[in-house]
Amino acid sequence: MRVLPCGDRALLVEFDSLELVLGAHARWSAAPARGVxxxxxxxxxxxxxxxxxxxxxxxxxxxxxxxxxxxLALADGDIVTVPVAYDGDDLAxxxxxxxxxxEKVIALHSTIEWLCAFIGFAPGFxxxxxxxxxxxxxxxxxxxxSRPRVPAGSVALAAGxxxxxxxxxxxxxxxxxxxxxxxWRDDAERPAVITPGTRVRFEAVSS
Amino acid sequence: xxxxxxxxxxxxxTLVHDLGRPGFAALGVSASGAFDRDAHRLAQRLVGNDETxxxxxxxxxxxxxxxxxxxxxxxxxxxxxxxLHSSNGTLTVPPHTAVFVDADAKLVLGTATHGARCTVAxxxxxxxxxxxxxxxxxxxxxxxxxxxxxxxxLPLGPEPSTPVPVADLVPVDxxxxxxxxxxxxxxxxxxxxxxxxxxxxxxxxxxxxxxxxRTGVRLELASTSTVSGTPLERVPARVGAELESEGMLRGSIxxxxxxxxxxxxxxxxxxxxxxxxxxxxxxxxxxxxxxxPGQPVRLRRATGRA
Numbered sequence: 122m123r124v125l126p127c128g129d130r131a132l133l134v135e136f137d138s139l140e141l142v143l144g145a146h147a148r149w150s151a152a153p154a155r156g157v158x159x160x161x162x163x164x165x166x167x168x169x170x171x172x173x174x175x176x177x178x179x180x181x182x183x184x185x186x187x188x189x190x191x192x193l194a195l196a197d198g199d200i201v202t203v204p205v206a207y208d209g210d211d212l213a214x215x216x217x218x219x220x221x222x223x224e225k226v227i228a229l230h231s232t233i234e235w236l237c238a239f240i241g242f243a244p245g246f247x248x249x250x251x252x253x254x255x256x257x258x259x260x261x262x263x264x265x266x267s268r269p270r271v272p273a274g275s276v277a278l279a280a281g282x283x284x285x286x287x288x289x290x291x292x293x294x295x296x297x298x299x300x301x302x303x304x305w306r307d308d309a310e311r312p313a314v315i316t317p318g319t320r321v322r323f324e325a326v327s328s
Numbered sequence: 329x330x331x332x333x334x335x336x337x338x339x340x341x342t343l344v345h346d347l348g349r350p351g352f353a354a355l356g357v358s359a360s361g362a363f364d365r366d367a368h369r370l371a372q373r374l375v376g377n378d379e380t381x382x383x384x385x386x387x388x389x390x391x392x393x394x395x396x397x398x399x400x401x402x403x404x405x406x407x408x409x410x411x412l413h414s415s416n417g418t419l420t421v422p423p424h425t426a427v428f429v430d431a432d433a434k435l436v437l438g439t440a441t442h443g444a445r446c447t448v449a450x451x452x453x454x455x456x457x458x459x460x461x462x463x464x465x466x467x468x469x470x471x472x473x474x475x476x477x478x479x480x481x482l483p484l485g486p487e488p489s490t491p492v493p494v495a496d497l498v499p500v501d502x503x504x505x506x507x508x509x510x511x512x513x514x515x516x517x518x519x520x521x522x523x524x525x526x527x528x529x530x531x532x533x534x535x536x537x538x539x540x541x542r543t544g545v546r547l548e549l550a551s552t553s554t555v556s557g558t559p560l561e562r563v564p565a566r567v568g569a570e571l572e573s574e575g576m577l578r579g580s581i582x583x584x585x586x587x588x589x590x591x592x593x594x595x596x597x598x599x600x601x602x603x604x605x606x607x608x609x610x611x612x613x614x615x616x617x618x619x620x621p622g623q624p625v626r627l628r629r630a631t632g633r634a
Contacts, residue, residue: 125516126513126518127516127577127607128513128514128515128577128606128609128610129513129607129609129610129630130577133516133575159350159351159359160353160354161574162354163573163574163599164572166516166574168353168576170577173610240354241573241599242597242600243356243598244355244356244357244471245355246356263570280572280573288469290469290470312355313355313356316355
């Protein structure tokens with residue numbers, strides 16, 4: 122566990138594994154220290170944001186060091202099947218990165234089972250990794266320039282993750298297809314359909 | 329004061345805002361909320377509302393609203409020439425002053441002369457639907473009420489229990505037109521950048537890019553700058569390296585691969601993959617909201633304890 126500076130209102134705590142991130146987020150969000158207003162779990166880090174009128178960074182750093190996490194495995198959640206029309210603009214560049222055909226990219230992507238590791242970027246945007254026991258896929262770099270508009274439902278790859286854009290937004294991931302299912306509902310009790318632990322299968326459909 | 333206000337002309341961009349929806353980052357939801365938080369709180373207090381009431385954030389002015397007799401309105405943040413037009417004549421609406429609407433009237437905001445975002449508070453607050461506890465429009469994620477359009481009717485909440493405070497003069501200077509200083513502290517990836525990059529970051533006069541919005545304020549080198557090539561270079565070991573996505577903050581200064589800094593605004597993505605070299609401190613954050621395209625900016629290392 123390493124504590125990195127992050128301005129005057131936050132600390133970024135870095136871990137060696139996603140399991141430690143999950144453990145830290147679970148432990149700290151169950152009983153947050155006074156003045157901690159937001160915990161942002163990601164791949165290897167938890168951002169701890171404070172209200173500076175309520176607490177100080179030294180106090181929170183002390184609290185963090187007194188509450189080290191135990192590794193926590195991803196809960197085995199529901200299975201969500203996502204139908205995909207594999208006609209993304211970057212399918213060819215992914216095929217090039219993987220040194221295979223576009224058909225093979227589709228076959229690989231839709232054969233393995235994915236697992237949501239965390240949500241980041243935008244509401245309901247789950248970072249999906251191949252589920253334990255599934256073959257890892259070669260990483261795909263982010264695009265050199267991000268697109269100002271990625272359409273809602275775009276299925277994309279970058280840096281070892283797969284994600285589905287729940288809404289239209291800017292984005293720098295490689296687009297391989299589109300789905301028509303809704304992954305975020307403002308008024309639902311659980312607005313995000315895919316949450317950490319959700320298993321996801323992609324199913325090729327004609328566009 | 330319940331009732332409605334009618335949008336006659338929203339100007340370039342008018343959004344409903346309160347103080348945002350912190351606490352949902354694990355769902356991918358940013359806190360969002362008023363960009364100029366102090367202006368928002370002051371405007372709400374001036375009309376006797378709770379600071380958490382919702383008002384309007386008007387980009388560059390230009391908003392026209394139809395108000396009814398008996399309403400109270402106050403403007404803060406960016407300075408605009410504003411007036412109320414009614415059968416009783418024309419009344420100037422000065423900044424930082426609660427103004428009583430004595431007859432059905434049209435509120436007309438001119439173009440912002442100082443700053444970029446004007447806050448409009450109405451007594452009772454806007455009573456639009458909440459999403460995850462807030463009425464704020466998150467422009468990146470699309471959560472919250474849509475940007476205003478002509479013809480929209482905005483409901484007001486009930487009369488607050490607190491009266492409109494008596495305040496003869498609220499001494500607040502207009503947002504500056506010239507050089508703005510923002511204080512920063514080191515970010516988590518400060519060590520990804522060369523010593524020269526840090527010197528450039530804190531040494532040059534930056535210009536606010538026209539491609540700035542609530543997601544982020546982009547900083548560019550002035551055309552007269554002597555810095556050439558990539559302004560903020562990474563140390564050799566980090567060139568081309570990919571950062572695992574990590575939590576971002578309002579005020580985080582992300583450096584994209586082309587070496588240009590962007591200061592994240594209230595509607596920033598919850599996580600991002602570009603390294604953060606420094607973070608604008610809390611006390612400087614509201615100034616970001618009032619930066620105009622082309623305005624000069626200097627970043628200064630904050631002193632004292634965090």
